[in-house]
Amino acid sequence: MKFIFVFYCIGILQFGFSQNTVEKDPPENIKSIVFKSDTEGDQFPIVKLGQVIQLSFDDLYADEMDYYYRIRYCNYDWTPSRLLKSQYLDGIDDQRITNYENSLTTLQPFTNYQLQLPNNQTKFKITGNYILEITDNKGELMFTRRFVIYKEAIQVGVAVKTSRDVKNLDQMQRLEIIIDAPDFELVNPMQDVKLIMYQNGNFNHSIQGVKPQFISGSQLLYKYEKETSFEGGNEYLWFDTKEIRTASNSIAIVEAKNRYYHYLYPDEIRNGQPYTYNPDINGDFKIRTVDAGATNSDREADYSFVYFSLPYTNEIGLDKIYVYGKFNNYQLTEENRLKIDDKNMMLQTPILLKQGFYNYKYVKVSDKDQIVDYNFISGSHWETENNYTVLVYYREFGKTYDSLIGVGSATSQTISN
Structure with a gap:
């Protein structure tokens, strides 16, 4: 006879500034950091052991600076691991990035750097969490x-x-997860299996600390009502500067001075409005240019100041509003904060961005308690299209690290009751 054990726990929703504990923002001269696998449309930096992950970034000083990379290993919760580098790396790190090129025919000069991992100097021995450091x-x-x-x-x-949950029926999305390990023995899964859920590849939007609700044979079942639920949010706003001299549906005015200037049409506060489907790439961005003669967007896509604007309301008050997306690594920095223009009562800010297709939204930080409200401006709907990634870690008996033994994914396009 098989016994089914029932356990209850509360998931821990990791919203806020936790990402800052492990990721450092670049200086103002480093722009357009792209770090992802070769899989088209995948913004989550995750690969199978042996597969390739790519880094690209620009240095606006354009002086062919020498940059180096180092790699650290972390536990499942991104705390530092005690492993020696020889235990997780095959080869050596602290190597100079040798693949770089200067910009070509751009008003903004820059040097573009490229790094591929693994490479001839550096390979990975084990699965789990890593941090790439550029020095x-x-x-x-x-x-x-x-x-x-x-x-x-x-x-x-x-x-x-x-x-x-009747109270949140119109704005929440819930995950049901089944882990099946028919050929892999999970000893003490309640203690040693760690599960983390991410929304849209955003490390800020995660749920962890949820244990299996049921154990049945080789399966771990997670069918909670609240503990695995995310706010649906809203579809991201977007603009496209691939043709740098041309206005579009989202760009009202283009000016060419010492740099290009793109003025977006003012956005509106969507909270409280009905849901409207608007195809997006879930917060991601893609560097690209189709200007005449361009064949390499990495070095031929130019930079422009993109002006964002949003009406000021009394509800916003003294709270801070930020432009938010993968392009700034979902960080809330002074560069991305909107400032009020008293003449027209608009919140505005210019951000220097490389040509391409960008998703973005606005988030609010309370002036009183510094709590981040990700959907105060955009609203939240159960219909919103989101991608979810589930990572399963396991610390095997006798091991001193958390191996990543399985990955699952789903999209809310197929949401059901």
Whole structure:
């Protein structure tokens, strides 16, 4: 006879500034950081052991600076691991990035740097959480980025369901998860299996700390009503500067001075409005240019100041509003904060961005308690299209690290009751 054990726990929703504990923002001269796998449309920096992950970034000083990379290993919760580098790396790190080119025919000069991992000098031995550190020739840390490496030792099934919570029925999305390990022995899964759920590849939007609700044979079942629920949010806003001299549906005015200037049409506060489907790429961005003669967007896409604007309301008060997206690594920085223009009562800010297709939204930080409200401006709807990624970690008996043994994914396009 098989016994089914029932356990209850509360998931921990990781919203806020937790990402700052492990990722460092770049200095003002470092722009357009793209760090992802070769899989088209995948903004989450995750690869199977042995597969390739790519880094690209620009230095606006354009002086062919020497940059180096280092790699650190972390536990499942991104706390530092005690492993030696020889235990997780095959080869050496702290190597100079040798693949770089200067910009071509752009008003804004820059040097574009490219790094591929693994490479001839650096390979990975184990799965789990890693942090890539980029340093200058003095060893000063420029910026960091997380990435994860996994193996397929188990099967992870994920389904997106509507909420069963009557109070939040119109704005929540719920995940049901089944972990199946027929050929992989999970000893003490209640203690040693760690599950983390991410929305749209955003490390800020995660749920962790949820234990299996049921255990049945080789399966771990997560079918909670609240503990695995995310706010649906709203579809991202977007603009496209691939043709740098041309206005579009989202760009009202283009000016060419010492740099290009793109003035977006003023956005509106969507909170309280009915849901409207608007195809997006879930907060991501893609560098590209189709200007005449361009064949390499990495070095031929130019930069422009993109002006964002939003009406000021009494409800906003003294709270801070930020432009938010993958292009700034979902960070809330002074560069991305809107400032009030007293003449027209608009919140505005210019951001220097490379040509391409961008998703963005506005988020609010309370002046009183510094709590981040991700949907105060955009609103939240259960119909919103979101992608979800579920990572399953397991610390095997006798091991001193958390191996990533399975990955599951789902989209709310197929949401059901």
